[in-house]
Amino acid sequence: MELCANLELDGLTPSRKLIVEASRQLNIPLRIMIRPRGGDFIYSAEELKEMIASIEFCKKIGVEGVVFGILNSDGKLELGAIRQLTDMAAPLKVVFHKAIDHSINLIEGLAKLIKIKGITSVLTSGGGQTAMEGKETIKEMLQLCGDRIEIVPAGKITNKNLHELHEYFGARAYHGKRIVGDLS
Template structure:
């Protein structure tokens, strides 16, 4: 089981690594769903930890439909991240019709320069997620999709999550389940969905508050539980 944890600063990154995280999603503006962090933070985080650092590339929180200028901004961010020591980027873009914006992907993915790519929760606004997963599978740089299998909590979408996991099997894109996950409910969630990667944010922070620091005890208990199968 791969455990990915959101980090918003160097202290988060260090705490996450020390308490069982396998990978970081580095962001800023956590209350807006995550935006691109500064390149200084990105470089420092990549130096500070040994686990992979995946960096959010999202220029604003207005929508997942991006203008030409937005795409150019994202391109510059990806170029800088590719030279930062980070292991991956987290991107996503939709058309005004609510489909995956393949033109944006075709502009951005060639710039990743060996970075792994996660397609983020823009995926959850798709009407047909199985078709969307097949579309993403056409791009070898994209290794996973972060999804709650719908607009709500992942824990309320177990049948849909299971369908995505089954569709992904044998393909190049894995399912990273996230949004609304609770440490206490992981065993049945994993058993019922078959997911192999989990994404945690506020649930492993003090008071389950997204603006609070990561709670080392809560994260360690979660990571130990996942490793023991409990």
């Protein structure tokens, strides 16, 4: 399960108190969103320090993994910072989130992520607003990765369209706020 706060901002780092409580009460693997603010994925040095502190806390608590994404101002992946955070997160699993969908070239970016030891998954809607809109790109990403990095299709995946999308992708995992239906 991906744990995050402020879903109206597409997910931010949850409070330490919530991370601890979720770890204590849930008997499932937790992956924690590492995102200090909403908006773009171009972070200042101070924001990167905050992300590092959050990852260190997650390691201390013993969650399964962390979820983050970083771009630079020209729309490319910020590979130096990505490597730094991935290295320091070890041995936690690292999911590169939908920031890749805001990059200027998803396939080129994915080819670079494949080379970073420690990144285990990439969450993507294939550059579209939904997984259905970006399905050709997601399929290409799945083919490029093989079993090296798990591609996790995302973007308005629900219990109503999961079967159809799975028939098309054949992915091992999917992401969606309503993937198990309405929980309210």
